[in-house]
Amino acid sequence: MKYKIEWNYQLKKNQNVWFTSDWLDSELALETGEEIEKSGKTLDLSYYDEKGVSWTTKELKQLLVEVEEEPHDITIYFDGGFNKDTLEAGLGVVIFYKQGKKKYRIRANQLIHEMDTNNEAEYAAFHFALNLLEELGVQHMSCEFKGDSQVVLKQLEGEWPCYEENLNRWLDRIEKKIKDLGIHPKFSPVPRQENKEADKLASQALEGKNVNSRMLII
Incomplete structure (x- = not known):
């Protein structure tokens, strides 16, 4: 916060x-x-x-x-990669947070099937990030979400309309999860270069490489 x-x-x-x-x-x-x-x-x-x-x-x-002992000062980078030939999506998420006097980084990815578009992959990546926050025990905290899809972030923020039915279903799921966790989200579009770690994780998921790590930042 x-x-x-x-x-x-x-x-x-x-x-x-x-x-x-x-x-x-x-x-x-x-x-x-x-x-x-x-x-x-x-x-x-x-x-x-x-x-x-x-x-x-x-x-x-x-x-x-x-x-102090709860996760706080939380920043999340997310990205979704899409393979139009296989209709698979690779989801990549990087979470930075503090707990006690220490700083940590979580890196995780996931492969999911039956996706329609790259935008849907981005929504799925955001929802994946919320699931990771839930596993971390984040409740009633301010969280900054950073991604390189301005369309998705602006739709999540409510500034741009969303007309696609499947994306609206993702929006409903995301809004419910945010409400259940009680978090206060901030949406920050970033250049692709600044989001390269989440992008790499998404690509690795599409390649079948599973990543799930938590590291203390010195």
Whole structure:
């Protein structure tokens, strides 16, 4: 989860200025807020999460203690590859997250059959990512999903319409899973070059190479 800090800085008597920070990771937001408060000239400092909920420094510190051992600061890369000759799809997913004071990376892929289009493969890859998050025990967390299919991400975000019946079925399944997990999704289109690890996993699935690994990032 990321946070913005808003605070009222006291310049002189009866002269105050409001400041707002950029979006910051939870630990950096708390560290920054505590430094600002040490100035002794700050009034009404609050942290706002991506859902618009307001937190005091004490409340945020307690929250971070509670979630420290749960997966958090989660970023997911996904990609779907499609073989039109065999109607098979290769699904590739990479998940970065923190747990405790450590950072981890999950790499996984899957081969599925009876696909119709590349867009359907992308939807299936997104749904596969949600299943991995469920296995990881992610609940009520902010998650950023990154992929190189702008069409799929914009449809998931609700900005672009989806007229294909089979894709709408995937949308319904995905929306239900997101609701069941209680996660707050952020959809971020990225260039194919930035998504190459998930793309490689999808290609490996089509080649019959199964990958499922979890690695501690040093």
